[in-house]
Amino acid sequence: MNAAPSSSASETARAVAVECRNCGASMELAASARTAVCPYCALPSVIERPATRDRPRPAYALGFVLSREVARDRVQQWVRSLGFFKPTRLRRASVDDLRAVYLPAYLYSAVARTRFAASIGENYTETETYTVTNDKGETETRTREVTRTEYRPLEGDHATFVADVLVTASKAIDNDELEAAEPFDLRLLRRYEPGLVAGWTAEDPSLTQQQCMALAREEATTKVGASLHAFMPGDSHTGLVHQTALDRESLDLVLVPVWVLALRYAPNAPPLRLLVNGQTGKVAGRAPTDWVRVAIAVIVVLAIVAGIVALATSLSPGSTP
Amino acid sequence: MSACTRCHFALEAEDLRCALCGLGVPHDDGAATATVRAEILRCTECGAAMAYSAQAGAPACAFCGAVTKLEALADPVDQARWKGPFAVDAATARAALTAWLGSRGFFRPSDLASASTVENLKPVWWPAWLFDARAEVHWTADSNAGAGRSAWAPHAGRCVLDFRRVGVSASRGLSDDECRWLLPGYDLATAVAMEQPGAAEPPGAIVERFDTQRSAARRRIAETIEATAAANVAERFVPGGRSRNVKVSVLVDGLSTERCALPAYVLAYRYRNGVYRVVVHGGDAQRVTGDAPLSWVKIAAVVLGAIALLAVVVAVVAASGGR
Numbered sequence: 001m002n003a004a005p006s007s008s009a010s011e012t013a014r015a016v017a018v019e020c021r022n023c024g025a026s027m028e029l030a031a032s033a034r035t036a037v038c039p040y041c042a043l044p045s046v047i048e049r050p051a052t053r054d055r056p057r058p059a060y061a062l063g064f065v066l067s068r069e070v071a072r073d074r075v076q077q078w079v080r081s082l083g084f085f086k087p088t089r090l091r092r093a094s095v096d097d098l099r100a101v102y103l104p105a106y107l108y109s110a111v112a113r114t115r116f117a118a119s120i121g122e123n124y125t126e127t128e129t130y131t132v133t134n135d136k137g138e139t140e141t142r143t144r145e146v147t148r149t150e151y152r153p154l155e156g157d158h159a160t161f162v163a164d165v166l167v168t169a170s171k172a173i174d175n176d177e178l179e180a181a182e183p184f185d186l187r188l189l190r191r192y193e194p195g196l197v198a199g200w201t202a203e204d205p206s207l208t209q210q211q212c213m214a215l216a217r218e219e220a221t222t223k224v225g226a227s228l229h230a231f232m233p234g235d236s237h238t239g240l241v242h243q244t245a246l247d248r249e250s251l252d253l254v255l256v257p258v259w260v261l262a263l264r265y266a267p268n269a270p271p272l273r274l275l276v277n278g279q280t281g282k283v284a285g286r287a288p289t290d291w292v293r294v295a296i297a298v299i300v301v302l303a304i305v306a307g308i309v310a311l312a313t314s315l316s317p318g319s320t321p
Numbered sequence: 322m323s324a325c326t327r328c329h330f331a332l333e334a335e336d337l338r339c340a341l342c343g344l345g346v347p348h349d350d351g352a353a354t355a356t357v358r359a360e361i362l363r364c365t366e367c368g369a370a371m372a373y374s375a376q377a378g379a380p381a382c383a384f385c386g387a388v389t390k391l392e393a394l395a396d397p398v399d400q401a402r403w404k405g406p407f408a409v410d411a412a413t414a415r416a417a418l419t420a421w422l423g424s425r426g427f428f429r430p431s432d433l434a435s436a437s438t439v440e441n442l443k444p445v446w447w448p449a450w451l452f453d454a455r456a457e458v459h460w461t462a463d464s465n466a467g468a469g470r471s472a473w474a475p476h477a478g479r480c481v482l483d484f485r486r487v488g489v490s491a492s493r494g495l496s497d498d499e500c501r502w503l504l505p506g507y508d509l510a511t512a513v514a515m516e517q518p519g520a521a522e523p524p525g526a527i528v529e530r531f532d533t534q535r536s537a538a539r540r541r542i543a544e545t546i547e548a549t550a551a552a553n554v555a556e557r558f559v560p561g562g563r564s565r566n567v568k569v570s571v572l573v574d575g576l577s578t579e580r581c582a583l584p585a586y587v588l589a590y591r592y593r594n595g596v597y598r599v600v601v602h603g604g605d606a607q608r609v610t611g612d613a614p615l616s617w618v619k620i621a622a623v624v625l626g627a628i629a630l631l632a633v634v635v636a637v638v639a640a641s642g643g644r
């Protein structure tokens with residue numbers, strides 16, 4: 001029958017063992033696993049746990065759209081398009097070790113009320129007189145139109161719904177990494193059901209809800225702040241400051257599809273981690289810069305410049321050999 | 322139909338989240354568990370274990386190929402539930418066209434009304450969304466009020482707007498301009514359910530179908546709310562006589578939308594070698610909009626007349642100056 005948790009059923013995520021429904025073998029579950037494969041009969045299981053505050057049952061899931069082959073092609077394209085200053089070995093690294101993961105993330109929404117202050121620039125034109133010396137050496141007074149800006153202080157409020165803020169709930173993938181692989185097409189959001197993740201790796205949150213809430217608030221505030229620039233009147237503005245209060249917040253756990261790849265390209269360098277959006281194929285990752293190549297390029301450029309200078313000096317009539 | 326608990330948007334049965342504010346719709350599928358359990362998904366056809374397939378977008382059986390149908394993603398094309406009744410019959414619509422042609426002004430051909438023949442007259446119901454909402458609007462704008470050296474000074478403010486029965490066209494057959502002209506003329510209090518037979522319905526009226534998915538429709542409505550709010554703010558709330566850069570942030574509360582079919586006549590008339598289109602309102606024959614040819618002879622005559630006048634003036638000025 002159903003296995004009881006082997007550890008005390010405390011709130012913390014600790015490894016537990018469950019029984020395979022097919023062959024009865026005991027499966028050791030990783031702390032944040034939502035799916036498992038029986039080591040004896042190889043059948044895929046989906047795990048249901050008692051929901052807790054930090055590990056609620058997912059409300060939604062976005063299904064994988066891309067197959068492994070397509071995801072691998074996207075990574076290969078990405079690697080091939082790397083610039084000259086990226087390590088050449090990256091281009092030769094094996095991209096076969098792609099892993100599909102349903103990553104836990106929180107979908108956050110709230111009412112954002114913002115108080116802002118800025119200095120609004122309003123342009124006007126002025127006729128300016130100036131003097132020039134003409135061909136005959138006489139001083140002449142002329143006029144021209146110049147655009148000037150008058151700055152006026154403005155304070156006001158802005159209120160909007162912020163929806164579709166997605167933040168990571170996994171310790172393994174930080175929020176910037178996830179953001180680089182976004183956007184996901186949330187129109188394809190489905191209610192979570194085991195059939196969406198069966199046979200794939202799916203994880204439960206490993207960050208606490210409080211941590212995720214903090215990430216979400218930060219992202220929402222940033223989002224509002226970015227949209228404020230378009231809200232300002234005038235021809236230009238400077239010194240925009242704002243204070244945003246988030247109200248009536250909601251947080252829903254959603255599983256999002258990503259392909260993860262640790263690209264090993266040098267024995268002494270840490271592997272480069274890439275994230276591929278399992279829906280759109282967008283590749284996210286920051287390739288390191290090959291400083292040796294940069295140094296060589298700088299030296300070559302300096303050498304060429306020095307050569308040209310030397311040549312110019314030797315050819316110039318005033319120089320003494 | 323339920324409403325979103327945060328913004329009171331009227332939700333459809335299939336909605337997972339509020340389309341307006343993003344709040345999740347609570348749902349209990351009874352999957353709560355007290356212990357850790359491992360579940361294997363079995364194929365209903367052959368009993369083998371199933372796994373999600375990215376190709377199928379659903380769980381599929383690797384052995385017999387059966388695919389479990391997931392609940393369809395709900396983004397349907399919704400059809401009209403209400404219709405505005407026809408109050409104008411075909412003969413009145415024709416008469417309205419003739420009257421309209423006769424009042425097109427000086428630059429139209431003099432025989433426009435008498436020499437035009439109606440080639441086609443079609444009663445149609447064109448699709449539109451109607452919405453009610455209350456919106457808390459914060460705005461910024463430049464206006465001439467309080468202007469200093471520049472002609473413009475910045476302003477900001479807040480207002481609450483109530484939208485009642487605001488129409489948004491969903492028609493592909495009629496242009497946005499035509500719809501904007503027609504919309505205010507409908508008495509929407511008299512709208513009836515689509516199935517209900519209308520008293521004065523002309524025979525053969527075509528119902529133009531909505532062909533926009535629900536998500537796109539909602540986006541369009543949201544854009545209209547914002548545009549309408551901005552127009553309202555510019556007209557009623559920004560101080561001064563002139564404004565520019567009117568920006569709004571809109572917090573909508575209690576948005577509800579209805580899909581309506583609105584009556585109109587689409588007429589085509591021929592004048593000489595051209596065919597022109599005119600739309601006559603189905604509820605108010607005084608509302609007519611459409612194309613009419615220009616009289617190039619009259620325009621040329623006026624231009625020549627103006628040039629001649631100018632030449633005379635120049636000649637007089639030159640003559641008096643030369644004296």
Ligand SMILES: [Zn+2]
Binds near residue numbers: 327329340341343
């Ligand atoms: Zn809502």
